[in-house]
Amino acid sequence: MELTQLSGFSDDERVKILLLNLFPSGMTETAAAEVAKILQLNIYNTNHFTVVGPAEWNAEIRDQDPTLADCHDIACGAKIGKLFHADKVLVGTLHSEIMLNEKNEEESSLVLSLRMVDTRTNITNFSDEVQFTDLQMHDELFRMAARISDNTLLVGKVLNIKASGITLNFGRAQGIKTGQQLVISRRTSVKASAVANTEETIFQNIALAEVVQVSDLSAEAVIVQKISSVASGDQLQTYIDKEKLIRLISQTRKELDTQKRLKPKKRVIRLEQKVGKVSTDYSKWSYGYRQTKEEHDRWLISTAGAGGATILFLSGVIELNGALSVLPWIAGAGTIYSGIRYIHFRDLMNELSTEGRSNGFISSSLSPKASGWQLNTAPKGFLISWVKRF
Helix, strand or coil, X not given: CCCCCCCCCCCCCCEEEEECCCEEECCCHHHHHHHHHHHHHHHHCCCCEEXXXXXXXXXXXXXXXXHHCCCCCHHHHHHHHHHCCCCEEEEEEEEEEEEECCCCCEEEEEEEEEEEEECCCCCEEEEEEEEECCCCHHHHHXXXXXXXXXXXXXXXXXXXXCCCCEEECCCHHHCCCCCCEEEEEEEEEEEECCCCCCEEEEEEEEEEEEEEEECCCCEEEEEEEECCCXXXXXXXXXXXXXXXXXXXXXXXXXXXXXXXXHCCCCCCCCCCCCCCCCCCCHHHHHHHHHHXXXXXXXXXXXXXXXXXXXXXXXXXXXCCCHHHHHHHHHHHHHHHHHHHHHHHHHHHHHHHHHHHHHHCCCXXXXXXXXXXXXXXXXXXXXXXXXXXXX
């Protein structure tokens, strides 16, 4: 049986549902089979599913394994679903019951209980129950089919990419409306499955989109978040049910945020050359070192001069009246700016000295730590000192 390809599903991207025989109670199997046919037609008309009913799969399964024929419970239904490569299996019970109508009169009715099970995980994805009379049957089964569709993951694909967004392969007929949110994923790998020698496709979520325009069988959407560029053929997923859609979008948003944080940052390497910083040629390094030393000394003198002027103005030795009262502020600003420039060139000289020593261009006596004037920061200003090294 593993080598036999049993199928009756349409070859498209719709969800494949295998509908089992409804288990009758207080009624004939023939009547239950008629209700199952109406339910199958309504589920198919949602444009969300391709459905194989009891009449179709029984005809194929009897030749393979007669013990699985006329199955109506989930134990054998899961086996049949895997043989037919179905995505979901619908199992249900149907029994008659007396109900009171609007005139408070007793009337015969039917109660249908349904459960939809995932064939891969054996987890119940949706369950529902409805009570109806013969006159209400078509309307109630139509509403039940719509609820099944709303609570089942809708899967589609990206048809093409535009500058303004993307085009989807489902639309108003599948329940899509403006503002609908979608998860976009891309196939990353294929791994072997233990079920009937099949293969399972692995997808990675790459983006979120929002529908902005809807037609009958297609829709236009814009990308609202992504970790990778979207391409034609990428998979789309969404729920019509609001509660399930919110959970799907929230979980995907967290996943995308995590992937974005874990993605290694690209470090830009600038190829522009700074004077004497990366060159191993002595003449170029020496020229850069001299230029930097001149700037270092110039800003050292400027800082010392501006600092001295600031102290002089603030001491009150020179009376400052009128427009001259702003001189302490100007001198103070000059001291701060000169100090910042001095520290910059001091750090640059340290780098050049380290490079020069590593390449053998200079000895330690030529470094900025040699004897001479030095300016260092202090808690309340700058400290100027003459240092002699032996």
